[in-house]
Amino acid sequence: MIRFSAKCAGLIPLDLAFEVGNGEVLALVGHSGSGKTTILRSIAGLWTPSQARVEAGGQVWLDTNTGVNLPPHQRQVGVVFQNYALFPHLSAARNVMAAMPAGSPDKRTEAERLLDMVNLHGLGSRKPAELSGGQQQRVALARALARRPQVLLLDEPFSAVDRATRDRLHSELMALRADLRMPVILVTHDMAEAQALADRLVVIEKGSVIRQGPTAEVMSDPAALRAMGLRELAATLPARVVAHDADGLTHLETATGPIWLPRLNAETGAVVRVRIMAHEVILARSRPEGLSAQNILPASIIRIVAGEGPGVIVHLSIGGDEVFARITRRAAASLGLEVGQQAFMVLKSMSVARDHIGAVR
Amino acid sequence: MDWQALFLSLRLAAWTVVILLPLSIVMGRVLAYRRFMGKGLVEAVVMLPLILPPTVFGFYLLVLFGRGAPVGALWQDFFGHPLVFSFEGLVVASVIFNLPFALQPAQRGFEAIATDVREAAACCGLGPWRSLWQIELPLAWPGVLTAMVLTFAHTLGEFGIVLMVGGSIPGETRTIAIAIYDRVQAFDYAGAGAMSAVLVGISLFTIAVTYALSARVGRRLS
Structure with a gap:
């Protein structure tokens, strides 16, 4: 001490x-x-x-x-x-x-x-x-x-x-x-x-x-x-390593669904913390289709906080784990986002850097 | 060949090194690490022997060592013989005029140690003494070694100050440099030449040994 x-x-x-x-x-x-x-x-x-x-x-x-x-x-x-x-x-x-x-x-x-x-x-x-x-x-x-x-x-x-x-x-x-x-x-x-x-x-x-x-x-x-x-706003989402796929991606399981990230140095079954940058997150009201992004997770909106500029920060719950999305005020208005709604979080695999994944203790 | 003068010179050089070795480590370290009032003045005073003509410097030392000055009087009261025209007087003068040659390289040696390495030593639990022995001296050693070699070589060759403070008393203050001058005055060019050659030989040997030692230290560090 x-x-x-x-x-x-x-x-x-x-x-x-x-x-x-x-x-x-x-x-x-x-x-x-x-x-x-x-x-x-x-x-x-x-x-x-x-x-x-x-x-x-x-x-x-x-x-x-x-x-x-x-x-x-x-x-x-x-x-x-x-x-x-x-x-x-x-x-x-x-x-x-x-x-x-x-x-x-x-x-x-x-x-x-x-x-x-x-x-x-x-x-x-x-x-x-x-x-x-x-x-x-x-x-x-x-x-x-x-x-x-x-x-x-x-x-x-x-x-x-x-x-x-x-x-x-x-x-x-x-x-x-x-x-x-x-x-x-x-x-x-x-x-x-x-x-x-x-x-x-x-x-x-x-x-x-x-x-x-x-x-x-x-x-x-x-x-x-x-x-x-502000660009540093990020959250850590716990996920369990399921498999290392042959195409160089690692399959992980989160509370509400699977995600794929560039190959991790973690053993199958290990629980890791994935750092998700708020400005990398895309929001959708319904599950999008025909998208290059691999990772689409159901989430619920728990808070919407307006920033000083044109942006807002949407707090999302993914099975109880909090993740943030930084989007424009205009986007939030046109989607009609409200607290309590269900939404989908979209994340590009490549937007998660390798050093943004830490082991869980 | 005046062997007595040669050995006297070597004895004088050895004593000067023995006294200046600890002095240059302590003072070089203080000047390298500490910042204090009047540091610039101390550094300037230490450098004085480099720029003053040896006869001028020797003259002041002669006056300072004489019975009329406090230093000379104190010495005479304490040891019962005058400081001027004695071997002890030569040693004291030699230590003073070699200060810049001994201090400068030692100070540079300690300055070359990165601050965080010294801090790491303290944070590893090494007190000042252990830090000096285990970390600082091994790293500053090339500088300290250079300091001692320069001092040794410089003492062998010093002429003006030795003549002013010591005169030319055989076996007491007649160094090899003075002896060479005496031979030339007596037109004994052969004797002067032999002694000069010996001095050149000793100097070359000293420098060669230094180079070999610092090369070894350099290998140890890299």
């Missing part, structure tokens, strides 16, 4: 408080310059706000009121830096061992166990320069865990790798979560990433919280989305 609060003016103003429970993943999201990274640095002790309090695992690390301010090396944190910051002169195993407390028994074996855990079996003797970006990121994660941290801090940890690697790292981190007993704080500006990985979101603008709450709830809040840019 970690508690954080800060209030300070200046170049990077902060005025917020939050807490993260053990095993919980909190994502700090916001534009660059919003203060996300500064919060992580304050927790790690690399920066001291003029007024702040940090308490982790029952121990006070920083309290500007009482003058407590532990230096970083006395705070039991694990940090994955944006560019990993591996020690270039040490092998992967030695990088991990460097983070173990002096005098820990059997450092070598423990380092190998951690490297196995992040799928780097047998690469312990490589130098960072001999590893790919994704592999370096895994070493950084193993090193952060080697200290048995009270809190794991991830500063845009996936921003420096290509998209395919990012997908793989995401699912590996999801798999690791079961073993992580400490609070995890993830800083990201990638909404898909936050949605796929985090239990809770804290949306930050100019150092203050605009909105915080469970991921699904925050993702449907217009005010929070404005801070991210």
